[in-house]
Amino acid sequence: MSGDERTGPSTAQADALERLLTDRWSCRSFLPETVPHQRIERLLDIARRSPSWCNTQPWTTYVTSGNATNEFRTAVLAEAARGNPAPDIEFPPCYTGTSRQRRKAVARQLYDSLGIAEGDRTASNAQTAKNFEFFGAPHVAIVTSRAELGTYGVLDCGIYVNSFLLAAHSLGLGAISQAALAIVSPAVRTFFDIDSHEIVVCGISFGWPDLDHPANRFRTTRAGLEETVVWRT
Numbered sequence: 001m002s003g004d005e006r007t008g009p010s011t012a013q014a015d016a017l018e019r020l021l022t023d024r025w026s027c028r029s030f031l032p033e034t035v036p037h038q039r040i041e042r043l044l045d046i047a048r049r050s051p052s053w054c055n056t057q058p059w060t061t062y063v064t065s066g067n068a069t070n071e072f073r074t075a076v077l078a079e080a081a082r083g084n085p086a087p088d089i090e091f092p093p094c095y096t097g098t099s100r101q102r103r104k105a106v107a108r109q110l111y112d113s114l115g116i117a118e119g120d121r122t123a124s125n126a127q128t129a130k131n132f133e134f135f136g137a138p139h140v141a142i143v144t145s146r147a148e149l150g151t152y153g154v155l156d157c158g159i160y161v162n163s164f165l166l167a168a169h170s171l172g173l174g175a176i177s178q179a180a181l182a183i184v185s186p187a188v189r190t191f192f193d194i195d196s197h198e199i200v201v202c203g204i205s206f207g208w209p210d211l212d213h214p215a216n217r218f219r220t221t222r223a224g225l226e227e228t229v230v231w232r233t
Contacts, residue, residue: 020166025220027174028110028130029213030137030205034065039171040139043206046167052156058149059160059201062142062192069138072191079187080132087182088199089154098227109218127215131180135215137205142181142188144198157201164204174209174216177202 044061052058064072085091095103108118116123134140143161145153161177168175181188181203188200209216 020170024165024169025216026176027137027206027209028135028176028215029210030135030174030207031210032136032138033208034138035173035207037065039173040065043164043167043171043173046170047160047164050156050160050163052159053149053152056146056149056153056156058146058153059157060144060198061164062144062194064140065138069134069140072140073132073134075187075191076132076134076181076184079184080129085183086185087179088185089182089201091179091183098223102223106220109220110215113214113218115214128180131178132184134203134205135176136210137174138207139205140181141204141206142192143201143204144194145201147197147199154199154201161202161204168206172208173206175204175206177204 040063044063047061048057050057050059094100107124110116110127111118111120111124114123114127116127130136141164143157143164145157147153149156165175165177179202182200185200188194188203194200
């Protein structure tokens with residue numbers, strides 16, 4: 001490879017990856033039609049190529065379809081109604097600084113798209129509760145990590161989740177990763193018969209996106225390099 005090739009314009013592969021990352025969005029309303037099994041297998045086959053520390057590949061993915069999705073939704077809603085959150089991974093105790101600002105900004109984008117006024121807790125709570133309905137998705141994936149791998153196993157699962165989301169988008173599907181489903185881990189564990197050697201990391205609802213729904217019409221932004229990169233030369 002020549003010096004010009006190494007330092008020249010971005011390659012076609014880099015452009016394709018950038019388009020996927022830029023165009024992907026979190027889907028919050030789905031059409032009821034199920035996705036053909038072959039397409040789901042293709043999605044999972046792409047996602048499993050994710051890198052991991054020492055190639056441990058700590059993720060296990062539990063996937064629902066058809067009646068199983070409806071049964072799982074019923075179980076999750078019942079657990080959520082009990083109001084006793086029990087995530088396997090401790091949630092952030094608070095958000096501060098830019099994290100708080102970004103979190104509030106995306107919430108405002110969502111609520112504005114749905115016509116929810118600022119301060120309307122009833123409407124905003126109702127929208128949050130849709131997490132436990134999987135936003136109407138016909139499929140849900142639960143991602144777990146091996147407990148003995150600790151934080152780094154969870155980190156590897158985060159890479160896998162990103163690959164899953166990008167693969168779904170590349171196949172014309174909508175998807176959204178949901179920490180909310182980890183809150184109801186007792187119901188998740190019971191439904192899928194998950195033992196104590198696995199940590200429930202998150203869920204991913206996916207299917208055909210309802211592109212006409214207002215919750216799917218806004219797009220988030222990303223901080224620039226000047227905000228997120230520290231150079232030393």
